[in-house]
Amino acid sequence: MQHRFGTLNSGAYNFFGLDQAVLRLSFEYGLTDRLALGVGRSSQEKTFDGFVKYKALRQSTGTHAMPVSLTLLATSALTSLKFAEPERTDKTRLTYTYQALIARKFSSSLSVQLMPTLVHRNFVDTKRDQNDVYALGAAVRQKLTKRLALTADYFYLLPGSTADAMRNALGVGVDIETGGHVFQLHFTNAQGMQESLFVPRTTGNFFDGDIYFGFNVSRAFTVKSR
Secondary structure, X not given: OEEEEEEHHHOHHHHHHHHHOEEEEEEEEEOOOOEEEEEEEEOHHHEEEEXXXXXXXXXXXXXXXXXXXXXXXXXXXXXXXXXXXXXXXXXXXXXXXXXXXXXXXXXXOEEEEEEEEEEEEOOOXXXXXXXXXXXXXXXXXXXXXXXXXXXXXXXXXXXXXXXXXXXXXXXXXXXXXXXXEEEEEEEEOOOOOOHHHHOOOOOOOHHHOOOEEEEEEEEOOOOOOX
């Protein structure tokens, strides 16, 4: 479950963003220890999404050492907002995202990940807008204790009309692990929670106070013991 509020600088009238909350519910199921499927739904633009994730490489040491892990992620998002233009078809509702998640654990406490990303939008507002948006993401996680970690992530939009009009997504946060749940508290300049929203459509300036507070709650269940 993911929550994202409005900007902190929206003022007391909007209770500093709490009145502008959006919510996303998602479910992920691991078919194998390498392959997982998931679905989700966000209140922002009434967006449904589905994804498939495959771990192609695992970081390892020894004879067949592998310095990094590689996970391939493909996501499809569909907005169910009512169209103002009756001539638009349902095909224009779709956005696709493809990512290669390249991660390395440098120690028991420090992990770094690079995320080359392609977002393809079937519909854009103007001819100047790009259907294909390329970005390079980076994330870092530093554990402070067994149950507490600091996180940060950043998506750099490659040069183009989208990069000229939008801003790079930036977020910092804290992960808190309890007995069965993980709580993630974060501050970011992007309100969207799916890649199709926050990668190509972030407008907030983090350093001008356009900061959204949010939190995620996740829980892992074992359906079948191995």
